[in-house]
Amino acid sequence: MPAASTTLRMLAVSVIASLTVTGCQTFEDAGSAMGRSDLVNDLAARLDRALELTYSADYQLPGGQTAAIVQAQDPARSAYTYPGGRLTVTPDAVTRCTATNGRMACTLVAPPTPGSKPTVALFTEANRQGLVTPPVVVGLLTAAALDPQAVIRQSDTTVAGHHAACVEVQRSDGDFSACVTTEGVLGSFLGSVDGKPMELALSGYSETVEKNAFDPPAGAGVVDRRPGGS
Incomplete structure (x- = not known):
């Protein structure tokens, strides 16, 4: 098993161990002050609000692969880098880049409606390549909160030096x-x-963003398919 995958699985085992041994409780437990859906709703809301933050986050994927999420505000922009490609969302365009024969090829299409949040459908390719994105996790958490048959357990841990609720x-x-x-x-x-x-785990976090974080990769071929594009 590759070392990176082993590290990720050890993290998962550590988290699950804390869930099932230390402080574990289902939300149906008698005397629990928190409703069964309150925590998952809170985490979903926390992830959703994070779309308004500026940050850079690096992730470890299985097999030694890596991914990254970068966001900035005024105007709101985001970039998702994953094995073999990248997705960038700005007020000007949605840019999808794919590595082909060692070179990035990027396609620009019209951006989301001003003021709207990116839809889950935008992240299909990122998910396919191993980067589960926050909007997708928000959807999973929301579905769990609405499912009366779901069993939900909670714990706290530390990931890349940052406190986290799980x-x-x-x-x-x-x-x-x-x-x-x-x-x-x-x-x-x-x-x-x-x-x-x-499977992924946060490996680095910063509240700063590189100036060119939302530009097409250097040397990439770019096709503009926006209305009026060339």
Whole structure:
């Protein structure tokens, strides 16, 4: 097993151990002051609010691969880098880049409606390549909160030096665990998305963003398919 995957699995085991041994409780436990859906709703809201933050986050994926999420505000911009490609969302365009024969090829399409948040559909390719994005995790948490049959356990942990609240969710359509840092950044995820096993862990976090973080990669071929584009 590659060392990076082993590290991720050790993190997942550590989180699950804390869920099942230290402080574990289902929300149906008698005397619990928190409703069964309160924590998952809180984590979903925390991730959603984080879309308004400026930060750079690096992630470790299985097999030694890496990914990154970068966000900035005024105007709101985001970039998701994953093995073999990158997705960038700005007020000017949605840019999808894919590595082809060792070179990035990027396509620009019209941006989301001003003032709207990116839809989950935007992140299909990122998910397919191993980067489960915060909007997708928000959807999973929201579905768990609405499922009366879901078993939800909670714990706290530290990921890349940042405190995080975690949940382990057991549902008929698939189990997952997720941690969200105090800042609202996705700290870790272990589970399946659209039938694909997903596993990542935060490895670095900064409240700064590089100036060219939202530009197409250097040397990339660019095709502009926006209305009026060339």
